[in-house]
Amino acid sequence: xxxxxxxxxxxxxxxxxxxxxxxxxxxxxxxxxxxxxxxxxxxxxxxxxxxxxxxxxxxxxxxxxxxxxxxxxxxxxxxxxxxxxxxxxxxxxxxxxxxxxxxxxxxxxxxxxxxxxxxxxxxxxxxxxxxxxxxxxxxxxxxxxxxxxxxxxxxxxxxxxxxxxxxxxxxxxxxxxxxxxxxxxxxxxxxxxxxxxxxxxxxxxxxxxxxxxxxxxxxxxxxxxxxxxxxxxxxxxxxxxxxxxxxxxxxxxxxxxxxxxxxxxxxxxxxxxxxxxxxxxxxxxxxxxxxxxxxxxxxxxxxxxxxxxxxxxxxxxxxxxxxxxxxxxxxxxxxxxxxxxxxxxxxxxxxxxxxxxxxxxxxxxxxxxxxxxxxxxxxxxxxxxx
Amino acid sequence: xxxxxxxxxxxxxxxxxxxxxxxxxxxxxxxxxxxxxxxxxxxxxxxxxxxxxxxxxxxxxxxxxxxxxxxxxxxxxxxxxxxxxxxxxxxxxxxxxxxxxxxxxxxxxxxxxxxxxxxxxxxxxxxxxxxxxxxxxxxxxxxxxxxxxxxxxxxxxxxxxxxxxxxxxxxxxxxxxxxxxxxxxxxxxxxxxxxxxxxxxxxxxxxxxxxxxxxxxxxxxxxxxxxxxxxxxxxxxxxxxxxxxxxxxxxxxxxxxxxxxxxxxxxxxxxxxxxxxxxxxxxxxxxxxxxxxxxxxxxxxxxxxxxxxxxxxxxxxxxxxxxxxxxxxxxxxxxxxxxxxxxxxxxxxxxxxxxxxxxxxxxxxxxxxxxxxxxxxxxxxxxxxxxxxxxxxxxxxxxxxxx
Numbered sequence: 062x063x064x065x066x067x068x069x070x071x072x073x074x075x076x077x078x079x080x081x082x083x084x085x086x087x088x089x090x091x092x093x094x095x096x097x098x099x100x101x102x103x104x105x106x107x108x109x110x111x112x113x114x115x116x117x118x119x120x121x122x123x124x125x126x127x128x129x130x131x132x133x134x135x136x137x138x139x140x141x142x143x144x145x146x147x148x149x150x151x152x153x154x155x156x157x158x159x160x161x162x163x164x165x166x167x168x169x170x171x172x173x174x175x176x177x178x179x180x181x182x183x184x185x186x187x188x189x190x191x192x193x194x195x196x197x198x199x200x201x202x203x204x205x206x207x208x209x210x211x212x213x214x215x216x217x218x219x220x221x222x223x224x225x226x227x228x229x230x231x232x233x234x235x236x237x238x239x240x241x242x243x244x245x246x247x248x249x250x251x252x253x254x255x256x257x258x259x260x261x262x263x264x265x266x267x268x269x270x271x272x273x274x275x276x277x278x279x280x281x282x283x284x285x286x287x288x289x290x291x292x293x294x295x296x297x298x299x300x301x302x303x304x305x306x307x308x309x310x311x312x313x314x315x316x317x318x319x320x321x322x323x324x325x326x327x328x329x330x331x332x333x334x335x336x337x338x339x340x341x342x343x344x345x346x347x348x349x350x351x352x353x354x355x356x357x358x359x360x361x362x363x364x365x366x367x368x369x370x371x372x373x374x375x376x377x378x379x380x381x382x383x384x385x386x387x388x389x390x391x392x393x394x395x396x397x398x399x400x401x402x403x404x405x406x407x408x409x410x411x412x413x414x415x416x417x418x419x420x421x422x423x424x425x426x427x428x429x430x431x432x433x434x435x436x437x438x439x440x441x442x443x444x445x446x447x
Numbered sequence: 448x449x450x451x452x453x454x455x456x457x458x459x460x461x462x463x464x465x466x467x468x469x470x471x472x473x474x475x476x477x478x479x480x481x482x483x484x485x486x487x488x489x490x491x492x493x494x495x496x497x498x499x500x501x502x503x504x505x506x507x508x509x510x511x512x513x514x515x516x517x518x519x520x521x522x523x524x525x526x527x528x529x530x531x532x533x534x535x536x537x538x539x540x541x542x543x544x545x546x547x548x549x550x551x552x553x554x555x556x557x558x559x560x561x562x563x564x565x566x567x568x569x570x571x572x573x574x575x576x577x578x579x580x581x582x583x584x585x586x587x588x589x590x591x592x593x594x595x596x597x598x599x600x601x602x603x604x605x606x607x608x609x610x611x612x613x614x615x616x617x618x619x620x621x622x623x624x625x626x627x628x629x630x631x632x633x634x635x636x637x638x639x640x641x642x643x644x645x646x647x648x649x650x651x652x653x654x655x656x657x658x659x660x661x662x663x664x665x666x667x668x669x670x671x672x673x674x675x676x677x678x679x680x681x682x683x684x685x686x687x688x689x690x691x692x693x694x695x696x697x698x699x700x701x702x703x704x705x706x707x708x709x710x711x712x713x714x715x716x717x718x719x720x721x722x723x724x725x726x727x728x729x730x731x732x733x734x735x736x737x738x739x740x741x742x743x744x745x746x747x748x749x750x751x752x753x754x755x756x757x758x759x760x761x762x763x764x765x766x767x768x769x770x771x772x773x774x775x776x777x778x779x780x781x782x783x784x785x786x787x788x789x790x791x792x793x794x795x796x797x798x799x800x801x802x803x804x805x806x807x808x809x810x811x812x813x814x815x816x817x818x819x820x821x822x823x824x825x826x827x828x829x830x831x832x833x834x835x836x837x838x839x840x841x842x843x844x845x846x847x848x849x850x
Contacts, residue, residue, distance in 0.1 A: 073454035080450060087452075274459070275683050275713035283679045370773045371686045 071276075072211060072317065073236045076310060080240040081113060084199070085120035087236060093153035093197050097125040097146045099166045101158035103132070109203045112242050113157055125149035127165075134164035134217040136180035136225060142169050143178065153197040157243075160207050160342075163200055167215045167232040170198050174231055181219050188229045199236040202309065203243045204251070207343070208262055208316020210234050212323075216332070224336065239313055241306040249296055252308065253405040256292040258343040259284050259312040260397065261350035262319035264390070267368055271322040278371065281318035285372060287311035289397075296404045326439050327353070330428055337424050340414040348411060352443050354394045411444075453677075456619075457599040459712050461628040461705055466589065469501040469543065472625055473509050476585035478541025480512040482534050484554050485545045487516050489591060494632055498545060498589070512539035517550050523606040527568060530557045541585040545632070547592040548741065552603040555621040558584045559603075562620055568605055571616045586623040592636050593644025593708050596651060596715040599626040602723065604731065612829050613731050615723075622719075626712055630705040638696065641704070642806035643742035645692040646799065648684060648711040650730065650749050653795070655681030655714065655722030657756060657763045658835045680717030684710050685770040689798050696806050723832040725752040729845075732826035736819050746799050747813050751848040752836075753792045759838045764788035771795070820846040 075084050100110050105128040114123070127142040142165055146154070156166030168180055173196050175189045200210040211234065215227040263284040266277055288311045295304035331346045369389050401407065408414050411421065425444050429437045473481060481502050485495040499511050513533050517526060530553055534542075544554035556568055562584045565571070588598040597603065601622040604613045655677060691710075695703040714722075730748035734741045757764070765787035769777045772794055780790050803810050815823070824842035827833050833840055 071454065071456060071458065073452070075450075075452055077450035083450060083452075275680070275710055276717075278683045279679045279713075279717060282682065286679070367687055370770060371683065 072234050074239070074313075075236065076239045077306075078241060080238050081116040081201070081242065082120075084236065084238045085117055088121065088153070088197070088199060091153075091197050091235070093199075094122060095149070095151045096121055096123045096153050096155045097127065097142070097149065097151040097169075098123050098155045098157060099130060099142055099162050099169070100126065100128045100156075101130040101132070101162040102128065104158040104162065104203045107203070107245055109243055109245060110157060113201060116240075116242070121155070123155065125151055130158065130162045130165050132161055134161040134168070136168075136217050136219045138165050139168040139172065139180040139217055140178070142166075143172050146173065153199070155199045155201065156210075157201045158203050160209050163202075163207075163210050163234075164215050164217055166198060166200070167234075168217055168227075170196050171215065171227065171229065171231055180217060180225060183225050183227060184219065184223065188227055188231060195231065197235045198233070199238060200234045201238045201240070201243060202313065204245060204247055204255075204309075207255075208259065208312045208319060210237055211313065211317040212320035214320070237313065239306070239310055241302050244302060244305040244309050246300065246305075249299055249405050250407065252295055252299055252305075253401060253407045254341065254343040254347060255312055256288055256295065256308055257347045257350075257398075257401070257407065259288050259308070259315040260292075260394075261347055262312075262315040263288070264394065265324050265327070265350060265353070266315075266318040266322055267371070268390075269322045269324060273322045277318045277321045280314045280321075282371060284311045284315035284318060287314065293400070293404065296401075326436060330424075330439060330443065333428055334411065334416070334424055337427065338411075338414065338416045338420055340411075340416065344408050344414055345411070348408060348414075349443060351394075351398065351409070354391055457623050457626050457716055459599060459626045459628060459709065459716065461630070461709055463630075465627050465629050466498060466501050467504075469498065469587065469627070470504045470507045470509050472587060473502065473541055473543075473585060474507045476541065476624055477583065478585045479508065480510050480537070480539050481541045481543055482512050482537065482539040483514045483543050483545075484517060484530070484550060485514070486518060486550060486591075489545055489632075490516055492635075494545060494591075498543060502543065512537040517546070517553060522608050523549075523553070523556075523568075524608060526553050527556055527560065530554075531560060531566065534561060541587075543587045543589065545589040545591055547590060547595050548597065549604070551588050551590065551595060551597045552605075554586060554588070555597065555603045555623065556605060556616070558586045558623075559616070559618055559620050568616065569607075571618060572605075572614050580620060587625045587627060588623045589627045589629055589632070590708070590712070591632050593633055593641045593704065594647035594711045595644075596647060596711065599623060599712050599716040600719050602719065606735075610829075611735060612826055613735050614829070615831060617719075626716075628705055628708055628712060630701045630708075633708050634699075634701040634704040639807045639809065640742075641696060642802050643745065644711070645688075645696065645707070645802055646745040646749065647742060648707070648714065649688060649692075649795070649798070650726035650745055651711070651714055651718060651722065652681045652684040652688065653749070653753070653767070654724035654726045654835070655718040656685060656767050657760050657837050658718075658722045658724050659837045677718055677721055680714050681722060682767075682770050684714040685767055687770075687773065689771060689794075690773075692798075692802070696802070721835065723835060725755065725833060725836040728827055728830040728833045728836075729823070731830065732823045733813065733815075735826055736822045737813055737815075739813065743810075744813060746803060746810075747849075749799055750796055751845075753795060754848045755844060756836065756838050757788060757792060761785055761788040763837075764791040767791050768794065815849055820849050823849065 104110055125145045127145055130138050146169060154166050154170060156163050171188055202210055213228055213230050213232045215232050217225050219225055263281040266281045287307050291304045291307040295308045327349055331349055334345045335342045421444055425440050428440050483498055489495050502509055502511055515533050542554050544551055560566055560568055562580050562582050564581045590598040601617060601619050603616050603621050605616055607614050691707055695707045726748050729752055730741055730744040733744035761784050765784045768787050768791040780787050824845050
């Protein structure tokens, strides 16, 4: 049967105005007494950290702070944060920031569970699957979130530039706090890439070839509804916090949907492109997703009519008799992309991200080096015409 | 940006031979002496022995403290007294319950009583008495029928025999740790029981789709829509429900039955108590007044509440029509919202009649007298979930739709 049980309940969402203040009660009920805060440099500088501390510091006992996580999560950060956790005798972790801070926090959680002192040890050995010892992990995403907080993936860079990637249910977030005060101002391009990324993750999870449970569908549909209702307004009135919050919430939900049944090959290809080119993950994923919609002719084993029924009265769906379900979904996504073009220029090809032919051939070779036919097929479809 | 919390800790497991890992689940949850709760039917089928075997398997050191055979019809107070006595006297520290409806509710209430060390469950009638967890009591539920619902939510029904009213208790501690969906046991139940399960899921989905809750808007307290996540659970359950249910009832396919049961379980998990509305409350009230099972009251409750809410729920009913009949049939309806809302009511009524005609052979319509209707209206006023209904409580209108 199912191999791993982590004996932790599903993610608890605390969202909306006052979520940070209210989270103190929930966290106290969970038995969290001594927190370690892990935060990335960008969030620390932007004022998110100050804002968080102002709201929770008197009620949450934050005894240690590690604020030096860079844009790329490094194994060194994980080791240092772990040492600090042990020195200060903490009992729970609070992660604030974007992707890298969340990766480091998840890595610390796994290392503590396994009794491992150095992240590099995971280069040679796997995560222990039988422990039921867990440390409560609370995540407070900043900006517009990346959806990674809902995943079970940890991806950190070792000193020798090797990537340590773990995919384990023990890396699960326990409490997710999404407070409007953390959705700080960002540029329109970033809003566009985040919103499109939410849409891409949500639709990818709905058309996934893997067996998805109704929970996944719920998160995906919710994400689509929130995105369609708020994306344009968020681009037009990026100063209004309400729209930014709703878009961030959509991304979180889309992340929950996507990471419960991730498209492994697509994720691996996007990761590889980002690693080699240094491009933003969201942009790369959006480009690949647009190609999925364009090139895959929906012959997968899902019922596209059911999908149209499920997505429902979406303003971008134009139901026309005689059209197949797959065509309607394609039209819907294309309409969406076309509508967005009115407001912002977003990258449509990998070349727009500064990835040249040499890099593409390098990516192609690296991706297909193990001779996997499925990978080769995907690389042919996605990289050849670039 | 309104503050909202969403969580339900119950994990749902399904798959082939799904009960095989019961011992792993219990050892992970920290239990060592398990109380098995089931009914005589399951005992006779040998299912409880299988459960016992899996709890003891693997030499994990887990023992079975007691096996309790209960009945769905027991009075809540005496059933709980029995259960509490058996649990404590045998030194148990974990519960697994196989069964349906009330039996699962009793197991959940037992967990609440033991973990808070509050023996008198009536103290939880008042929602403000939250109860502090003193002892950890792992609980695993194995529903034996389709559409039970209580196997993965934080709600339990307690029958108050003095007032002759079913009281709802909502508490986070009532939420089980794991819900194990065993296809073998669910698909072995009778066709009529499965058909009632379909109606139960339909009722919950409609309730959840239109549910509202009270919130402060300016200086006034108004009814506002519930958290978006909750509504989408209903939307997912309603989508293709008609096709899936009829297909499942017709085909006898275990996989389809489990698929439908899973949809229902996730719906309960997602809605928890916030999605329970008029259909649930009305069926419970009719069941109390007429002394018949909750499932038997569902057809009447569904039809009556659809009519009762039609005027205030036109927009939502129109939206629900898309999910219920599919976009192709939906596009054939007139554009007006009112017509689409009426179309939804008609479709649901037709579906309910079809399920009854084809699959519930011994169904006798419930006849209500004037006194019954009066009693039902009084009974409804006690049910806190009536507050989730979008239309304000109007006893005269309720009596009228029950005619």
